[in-house]
Each structure stands twice: as C-alpha cells, then as structure tokens.
Amino acid sequence: MWQEERYELNDGHFLPKIGLGTFQVRGAQGVNQILNAIQSGYRLIDTSTNYDSEGAVGEAIRQSDLPRSAFYVTTKLPGQYHHFDDALKIIEESLLRLRLDYLDLYLIHWPLPKRDNYIEAWQALIEAKKRGLVRSIGVSNFEKAHLDKIIKATGVVPAVNQNEIHPYWPQKDLVAINQKYNILTEAWSPLGRGNQAELSEATIKILAEKYNKNNGQIIIKWLLQRGILPVVKSASPQNQRANLNVFDFQLTSDDMKQLDQLGRADGRVDNQDPKTYEEFV
Template identity: 70%
Template structure:
C-alpha cells in the first residue's frame, strides 16, 4: 500500500490527516529511526510523537533519511504538563521543532489537561498563538473531557481540530466520541489495540478475523475507522507494522461494530489514567 491509497479525514480547520497514524511511544534512538523509516517505506505518513516519548529526534531523522518531501508528512507532537504556562509552552513548541529539525508541525496537542494544576486554558492560548505564528498548522488536545473542551473553546473561541483519547474495545468512549463529534472535533485513539489486552482474544474479534481473513489487530483498527476515529497504533514487529496499514479492502457490518462495542467495561482503562485526576509523568 502507498500513502496515496490511505483515505483522509478532513479537520474543522480545512487541513486533512490520513485515517491511520504511527505511534512512537518507546520508539527511540537509532533503532527507532529504523522502525519509523520502515513505516514510512510502507506508506505511513502521519507520525505521532511527544516530548515525553523522547522520540522527536528519531522522527525528524527518519523523515530526513526517507528522501520524501517534508510536505508529504503529517507530524504530531504534544506539550508536556510541566510547560502549561504560556511562555514555557511557546518555547517548548520551538524546542520540539529544533529537536526534529522541522520548520512547522502539522498537529500539536496539549498532552493532558491536568485539571488539578488548572493551567490548560493558558496552555491552549499558547497553541493558538503558535498557530498564528505559523509554527503549527492544526492545534488540538489529548485526554480532554467535554468540560475541558468547553472551557478552552469558551475562553478563546477556538475549537480544537483533534482530541486524542484512550479508546479500545474495553473502553469504547461512546459518549466522549459523540461529545467530540458534536463540537466538530476529530477523535484520535491512543492505545487503539488496548496495549495487547485480553480484548484481542475475545471470541467476537477472533470470529471476525476468520470471516474477513484478517488478524485481530486489523479487525479492531477497522472498527475504529468505521466509528469515525483515527487510530494511532504502534507495532512490535515489522509484520504488524505492515498489516496495520491494510485496512481498506474490507468493511465490518454495523451489527459487527456494535458487537465489538459491547466488549466495553466500566473500568476498561489500561492503566486507570482518568483525565480528571491523572498527574502526567514528566
């Protein structure tokens, strides 16, 4: 599959993103460069990193080594919680660009709202300013709940283009998905496969994998896309990297999507990272 074969989602600011991205959590150093470069060669163009992942340098180096024009990539990074004050945030955005050797980011997100610290509105004003300066094309958030979204929108009048959240079959986030859609915000999914959780072994997923001659990961990623979600998986092997991008030659029925939805659990989060209480690692 080539990059041109991957459909795109249109954002509320007029920009677009491919319907699947590459996660780079724990993908770092020269080995990380090799993994990201392999992904690029397979057709991935949306690459998701973060200052907290320590993979920004590897992302930038892989892009340079690929020989593919910068304009063909969609690079995302994220603001750590310790830099939520406006001037700190602006300097951190510049620092991320310097680390990657890029002139601009396609998407930049506030990584966590950290409501106990209550500086996320100030952080959002910094992202709005950085977008005006041309440092970022699209701005968004990650792990924001409806009340966090409304507060930054009411304060600035600027609606995030993206909200990246934990979503997988054990934590389907149906209400949050609707909240995002109601505000015209694209939902991205981190840990879209549940970090290899038991959900991959559920009978309904295995049965669908057999029916469509796909692996269980492909079934779940396709489930995300049919819900209007952009999944950001990372892959443990080159084979998984290759398979994760082959999602557009089959389609689940609505009943099958609903059957996977029923796997959701009241306490389905992987690491109990509740955005209302979680204190981000620094």
C-alpha cells in the first residue's frame, strides 16, 4: 500500500509521503471531505489554527474508527502567539479543538521577521516537545536566514520546513538548503492553488499523456522525486484518490529537467514573501 511510502525525519519519526491539506475545510461538510480522504488512504492531515479546520479534522479522525496511531496530524502556530507562554497555551488549545492527546508535527506558520519573535516561538516548540505535547517540531515559510537564526540560538534543527513549491515556484535553492540541514521539505499549494494556466502548461500535458496520468499527478510525482512531501487539498473523492495514485511510474531525468524549467521569477501564488509577509494578522 502507498501508506508504506514514508519519509524519515531527522528526529527519527516518520511521515507518509503525501499529506492532505485542509485550508478552510470546515463544519459537517469539511468532516465529510476529510472522511472521504481517509477512506481513500490519506493518513497525514495538515491543518492550522488559522485554517479554522482543527475541529473538523479531529471529528473526522474520531468518526473514521481507525486508531489514533494510524494518523499523522500537523497543525501550526499563528503569528499573534509567538511569545513563549502564548505559544504553549495555543498548542494546548489546538489539542483541545482536535480532541487529541498529542500532535505528530507542529510548525511555526510564518517567521514574521518584522516582529522578530520567531526564536522565542521556536523555544516554545522545543519545550512543547519536551512536555510530550508534540512529537516533531518544524517551521513553515522559513528561508535560510530564519533557519540559521533559530538553529544558532537553540542548537535544535527543525524536522520539517513547509514552503510554497509548485512548477512556477520550484524553490531549488531553498530545497537544497533544507537538504543540507537534513530538514524534510513539504510543499504547500503544490498544484498552484488550481491555477489552470500552470496546470495546463504544455510540458505538463505532454508528460501526462506520456504516462497516462492527469496533470496534477505529474506535478506530485515531480515533487516526490525531488524528495519533497506535497500537501494536497481536494474536495473531490475522485481527485483525492488520483493524487495518491502516483507510485506506479517514474519520471525520467529529462522529464524532471523540463518541469524544473517552468519556474518563473514572479511565480508565487499570492506574492507571499516570507521576508515581509504578515500572515493573517
């Protein structure tokens, strides 16, 4: 089964190679979407306090009748809670909303360098791990300067760095930096948030025809072959299943080079630059 395809983190824990995104997947409809995904085989579920979906994630896990140990749950620290005590309290609050005893992975959502409290936030995550609230800790949207700063201050290397990565924004340099530190790279919006121009690029369409796959599957495979864990959102059970059906073919090195060349200088989805972006606050 595809769930046996896993990445090992630098702290010895493991994650399935594909995750389910849950941005704004809310209420009873959201619970059903997540349940469909679980039935399709997803076990890594990615949420955030700012997504307003933690409750739906927790309820879907309970309704699935699978043991807690079958799942890998990720959530994230909002920017307004970067101070040490606030961060610990909001982690506990996430556990209450999810109705779980622990989190598999907890990330700082954005560095917010103008506020410059992300070292303190990282220290809180280290403490949360010591207390058993979380098993693995990491960051999201961190660039080299942010990584260097928290590692120098604490000596603790993140297990994961989740970044915007898709064909128009391949982030080759940042992925190489993550690999240098033995940090697993996760990709948010790996399909460019459904940008049809990006999904319909001729290079992608030709490869989809070559391998009898859809365009999204080609992108997901491109990420996996780069050692990246894609976090993919889809409300459609058919698309949810298709996004997992990528372990029966292999892109050639020439295919990979062609996909790499789709990158653009202005390729970000919403121009969310971690050097300046102020998150949802």
